[in-house]
Amino acid sequence: NAGVTQTPKFQVLKTGQSMTLQCAQDMNHEYMSWYRQDPGMGLRLIHYSVGAGITDQGEVPNGYNVSRSTTEDFPLRLLSAAPSQTSVYFCASRIQRESSYNEQFFGPGTRLTVL
Amino acid sequence: AQSVTQLGSHVSVSEGALVLLRCNYSSSVPPYLFWYVQYPNQGLQLLLKYTSAATLVKGINGFEAEFKKSETSFHLTKPSAHMSDAAEYFCAVSDNFGNEKLTFGTGTRLTIIP
Numbered sequence: 001n002a003g004v005t006q007t008p009k010f011q012v013l014k015t016g017q018s019m020t021l022q023c024a025q026d027m028n029h030e031y032m033s034w035y036r037q038d039p040g041m042g043l044r045l046i047h048y049s050v051g052a053g054i055t056d057q058g059e060v061p062n063g064y065n066v067s068r069s070t071t072e073d074f075p076l077r078l079l080s081a082a083p084s085q086t087s088v089y090f091c092a093s094r095i096q097r098e099s100s101y102n103e104q105f106f107g108p109g110t111r112l113t114v115l
Numbered sequence: 116a117q118s119v120t121q122l123g124s125h126v127s128v129s130e131g132a133l134v135l136l137r138c139n140y141s142s143s144v145p146p147y148l149f150w151y152v153q154y155p156n157q158g159l160q161l162l163l164k165y166t167s168a169a170t171l172v173k174g175i176n177g178f179e180a181e182f183k184k185s186e187t188s189f190h191l192t193k194p195s196a197h198m199s200d201a202a203e204y205f206c207a208v209s210d211n212f213g214n215e216k217l218t219f220g221t222g223t224r225l226t227i228i229p
Binding site: 004035040041042043044045048058090092103104106107108109 | 124156157158159160161164205216217219220221222
């Protein structure tokens with residue numbers, strides 16, 4: 001299993017440009033999520049999904065869109081990039097099972113710079 | 116609302132010395148608590164978790180943490196630091212065992228002095 005994969009690893013954008021950060025997992029996990037990591041702020045939840053066709057907002061959703069058409073993929077879209085979106089983005093996935101603890105598995109991250 | 120506070124954004128210890136990373140939580144319900152480690156240029160990896168089964172939790176790489184309800188703490192310790200322990204460590208809390216929307220602390224960067 002490749003686990004959770006993210007592309008690209010690095011990206012530089014100009015203000016106003018759009019782009020999609022890709023996330024895929026091959027573990028058949030129902031739950032997938034996106035976090036951003038900023039210095040001194042830890043990780044903050046952007047959006048999450050509990051299954052194909054179901055998404056919801058996290059703590060910091062503004063400026064980001066997501067969709068979940070398949071179990072494997074959960075892309076994060078920046079519609080009009082802003083310098084405040086300069087960050088490291090992590091995708092994570094886990095089994096969705098209410099009766100027990102389910103460890104989240106994180107991807108290696110995408111480092112995004114918006115000029 | 117739940118939250119965690121990590122005291123000390125940077126901690127340095129000598130190789131072989133005790134590692135102590137502090138985490139205090141705030142939660143209106145019995146919490147589920149976690150420690151994650153992030154090695155340079157990598158994603159986060161679960162070190163250990165507290166899910167109310169036992170107050171002293173043992174994790175990977177010789178780390179352990181003790182849940183102290185009276186102190187609202189979940190400090191991470193390791194008796195003898197190794198150079199490979201150099202990383203950033205995050206404490207996290209969830210108020211739901213299965214529906215795990217984690218709230219992370221701001222992280223502590225651990226440096227090991229040879």
